[in-house]
Amino acid sequence: MNFRLTAALGIVGLVLVATLLLLTFFSPEDSPSSEGSLFPQLAGVKPEDIDTVEIERENQSPIIFRRTGPQRWIMEWEARDASGQKVPLKAAADALAVNDIVRELLRAKPIQHPELTSNPALHGLQPAGLTVTLRSGDTSARIDIGDVTSGGRAVAFVMIPDKKHPLAINRSVIDPLLSNTQKSGKAADLAKSEGDFRNKNIFPVESFRAEEESQKLELSLVNQQKSFVLEKTSGGWQFQLPKDWGMADVQGDPQSAPGTFTGVRPLLNALTSLRASSKSDFVELPTAEQLKQYGLQNDDPELIQVRLTTKDKETATVFIGKPDTPEPKGDKKEVPLPTGDEKRWVRVEGQPGIIRVGGANLKGLIPLIQNPDPLRDRNLLTVDxxxxxxxxxxxxxxxxxxxxxxxxxxxxxxxxxxxxxxxxxxxxxxxxxxxxxxxxxxxxxxxxxxxxxxxxxxxxxxxxxxxxxxxxxxxxxxxxxxxxxxxxxxxxxxxxxxxxxxxxxxxxxxxxxxxxxxxxxxxxxxxxxxxxxxxxxxxxxLDPNLKTFGSDAVVKLTVSGSVQYELTRSEKPDSGTNKYRWTFAAPDNRKGQSADSETVEEMLRLLGTTQSVSRYINETPTEEQLKEYGLAPNPQLKVVVHLQSGEDKERTYEFGKATADPGYVFARQAGKAIVFTLPKLVMDRFLTSDLRDKSLLQFDATQVVSVQLKGWGKAGFLTELHFTKNKDGAWAAQTPPTPAGYMLDPSKLQAFLDLLSKTKVKAFLDGTSKPEYGLENDKEYLIITLKFTDGTERVLKLGAAADGGAALYAWTSLGGGQFLTLDASPFKPYKDSPGSLAR
Structure with a gap:
């Protein structure tokens, strides 16, 4: 029990000692906290309200930033010249860098940290090597920055005037002040120098908006009396010098060689792309020898002056000198920079020293100033x-x-x-x-x-x-x-x-x-x-396009003039062929006869797919001119196409005489005066196509009930065959006239009927029978007579060979009797021997 009491008293004693130690290091009002801002006096102040930022660095010149606009800062500092004298300097500052400092400090808060003590010396704060002061009007706030740590929970140790002991803040708060954000150590040793805060841009506009933001551009070779001046007007960029040169090309030639300039936009983009890369590109107090070396002394013959005025009337004057030539390092050969990475030295009026810049190829700048002709507007129209x-x-x-x-x-x-x-x-x-x-x-x-x-x-x-x-x-x-x-x-x-x-x-x-x-x-x-x-x-x-139509959309075709006929289409496709049938409605002597569907559809397809006129001839022809074209008083041929549906269900085409080029004819559409030309082929199809139905012989083989054949007279006598179909659909030979003992093969007879039912006319023959047709010669002909269930009868007579044996002359009783030719090869076995149908 005594041991337990002793242990308990020891623990209590340790707690008391720890408490005393904490009280030794921190007074109640100074205890570390993560609550509240570092600068209560700037409560309610926004970053844009800060007008001055002062940075004091151990053993170095202070840097003072003064706000000159919403996103503009200038910086002031001192540098020593070659004699050791201090020279006050002023330059444009990197607004983003300064704004980062302001923003981070205004939102900074103290945090807890296990290494934090009340001893400033332990945290690099006695004295502090880096001090920053923010000012907004008459109100200011100061912070001393000592050591910084690195790693996952990196902090900076700081002090502020109204606190007696050090505080810890997140290191990210002061990173905008440091050139190395990874190392730990004294903030003063890691702090940025003047060059880090210099504005790296040379001109006051960004390159991607240079043409839109710029108002005037003046370029000159100062010591060669060569120059040109461009100014933006309501109509675009215009030459003010040379006078009377008119407009300048904004876009330029996209195919121009690198380093050459043919447009205002590429030129402005190149100039405003010039910028420094790092603090080593700034020479604050160059010597006369350096100015001469870099081509920036006032009497250099190739010294280029660029004066750019923005639309807000801000002007920047920049002198461009020679390209930078890095000194060789030992025996190591320098690899030339890519063309676009060429470095040059420049001097900016109103800014201290000289600057090494890159970002654009300016090799063509001197030739351009000597002769700015490539910039002249070579576009006939500049309007969008x-x-x-x-x-x-x-x-x-x-x-x-x-x-x-x-x-x-x-x-x-x-x-x-x-x-x-x-x-x-x-x-x-x-x-x-x-x-x-x-x-x-x-x-x-x-x-x-x-x-x-x-x-x-x-x-x-x-x-x-x-x-x-x-x-x-x-x-x-x-x-x-x-x-x-x-x-x-x-x-x-x-x-x-x-x-x-x-x-x-x-x-x-x-x-x-x-x-x-x-x-x-x-x-x-x-x-x-x-x-x-x-x-x-x-x-x-004029639009050369003609309205097209599909042949399957046509229900009637009327042709008048040199030829006259009218065709109508069946309401439904034929059940056997699944094709529409075309029938003559006129003339009277052909009324009701079938027309050849394939020929009609081909004619309509040619006309319906003629998409454009060959050329227009006369928009408002007189009656006399229409007569000359063969379109008055009546056209030589008139074609009216009746469509099944649509707004213009009736399309009328009028054809006239042939033009000077016999391959074309004059034509027009009804309701429109304008005369145009079309290929004569279109007219000829409606004028000369043989519309007689080449499927004239076709029929439904199942409806045949009797087949009679007579012929084969080359044997010295005529043979007749007669076959009939009974009510059960079976075929049998009728004797006589069929020779006794003739053994009919029903399948061969069915094949013969199928052939006949699908036979198409090869060509129609006009006029009367001729001896060479062999249709009256009993040694040549084969007469085929078919009877159908409806009592009708049709006769087909095959004659002598035609077309060198490729065809047969023939005659049919259909259509009032017509002479024609058929392909010979399918009929050869049947015409050669009556045994072609026997077993």
Whole structure:
């Protein structure tokens, strides 16, 4: 029991000692806590309210940051020159870096840490090597920073004026102040220097927005009296110097060689991409020898001056010197930097010292200043193509973009009552050519003679956002007040070039030389003729497309003129062939006869799939002109196609005479005055096709009840066979006339009937029988007579060989009696011997 009491008293004693030790190190008001801000005096102050940041470093010049704008800071410090004298310096600071310091310190809080003591010396705080002061107006807060730790629970030990003992904060709070965020040690030894806080950008705009944010650009070779000046206007970038050079190209040639400049945007992107990489790129107080070495002394013959003014009227003047040439390290050869990584030395007006920068290839800058011609706008049209809503051509063409979605239509005479659909390919090709980039070859002096009298080939008015929008595609849009077009005059041709004058809406004009043949990127770099592509008439721009239809949609066909007939289609497909049957409704002598379905469908297929006219001839022909075309008083051939359904169930085509090219004929569609041409083949199909039904002989073999054959006279006598089918469907020979003992093979007879039922006419023969047909020669003919369950009868007489033995002459009783030819080979065994049907 005494031992237990002793142990208990010992534990209590240890607790008391530990408590006394804690009280020794921490007074109640100074005890570590994770509650509350480090700077209660800045409570409610936002990062953007901090206007000054001061950094004091042991044995170094203080750095003072002063806010000059929402995202702008300048920094002030002192450096020693070659004589050891202190020189005050001021430069633009890295706003992001300064903002990080402010943001982290304002939200910093003390935290608990097991190594924290009340002794400042144990935490590198006596004295502190790094001190930061934040100011917002008259209110300020200061923090001394001592040692920092690394690892998973890295902290920094700090002191603030109203606390008597050290505090611990997360190391991340002070990382924006440190050049090495991984090491542990004294914060002063790890702290950033002036170069770390310098703004690495040379110009006040970011490269990705340089063209949008810039207003004026001046480049000059200071000691060569060479310069050019560009300024952004409402119409784009324009040369102010040289004078009268007009517009500059914004985009430039995407195929230009590296380091060369053909557009304002690539030039600005390159210049504003220049930036320092690290603090070693800054030389605060360069010597005269260094300025000479880097080509930055005032009398250097290749010293480049760049003055960039932003749209906010902020101006930066930068002098660009020579490329940086790193000194070789021993015997090790320097590997040349990639072209885009070329380093150069620059001097920024208003900033101390010189700076080594990279990020752009500037090898083409001096040649550009000496001759800025590559920057001239070589685009005929700079207006956005999507804004173009009208084109007027001196050929009488009026094009407007109307409707929802918008599409191009032809307006104006000679058909003012309704806008016409356009040849989309031709219109798009015109727009492709007008919008093709960099097609201007050169910039000749203005000369009215190039556009006077017959020299003027064409005038085009290009309207952009000029018309009131309308969803009605049939209503011509109205011109907006004060809308003015860009006028293009296509003038004299000289060699392989054409003079073009462009007059902008503000009245300014310029003359250009364009190549006669232009390579169109939109057409796969195809060469197109400049004048021929643009000099279009209404007939060239009318929509050449004809409405198509499927042959299976046609229910009636009426043809009149040189030939006359009318065909109607059956309501349902034939059950045997699953095809529609076509029947003559006219003329009277053929009414009710079958027409050849395949021939009719082929005719309709040819007409229905003729998608476009060959070319338009006359939009408003007179009666006399229609007579010349063979379309008046009546067309030579008129074809009316009646469709099963649709808005325009009746399509009428009129065909006239052959054109100068005999392969084409004049034609038009009923209800439309315009005359066009179509291939003569289309007309000929309706004019000359033999419509007699080549399936004339076909029948349902199951309906045959009697078969009689007579022929085979080459044996010196005629043989007759007669077979009948009983009520049970069995075939039997009838004797006589069938020779006694003839053993019929029913399967062979069925095969013979199947052959007959599917036989198609090879060709129809007009006129009367001829001796060579062999149809009256008992040594040649074979007469086949079929009787059907309905009591009807049909006769087929096979005759002599035709077409060198490939066919047979034949006659059928169908259709009033018709001569024809059939393929010979299927009938050869039956025509050679009566035994072909025997067992």
């Amino acid at each position: 193509r999507a804004r173009i809503d009208g084109l007027d051509l001196s050929t009488g063409v009026i094009l407007r973009r109307v409707g929802t979605p918008p599409e191009w239509k032809l307006f104006g005479p000679p058909t003012p009552m309704e806008p016409q659909a356009v040849n989309t390919t031709a219109v798009q090709r015109m727009l492709d050519l007008l919008g093709e980039r960099r097609i201007i070859r050169s910039f000749p002096s203005p000369n009215d003679a190039h556009f006077a009298g017959p020299a003027l080939q064409l005038e085009i008015k290009v309207w952009a956002d000029a018309f009131t929008s309308t969803s009605d595609a049939k209503a011509e849009p109205k011109l907006k007040d004060n809308a003015k077009p860009i006028i293009l005059k296509i003038g004299k041709k000289e060699g392989d070039a054409v003079y073009v004058r462009r007059i902008l809406p503000d009245g300014s004009s310029a003359d250009y030389l364009l190549p006669e043949k232009v390579k169109l990127a939109a057409a796969g770099d195809t060469l197109v003729d400049l004048v021929a592509t643009l000099q279009k008439t209404r007939l060239d721009l």
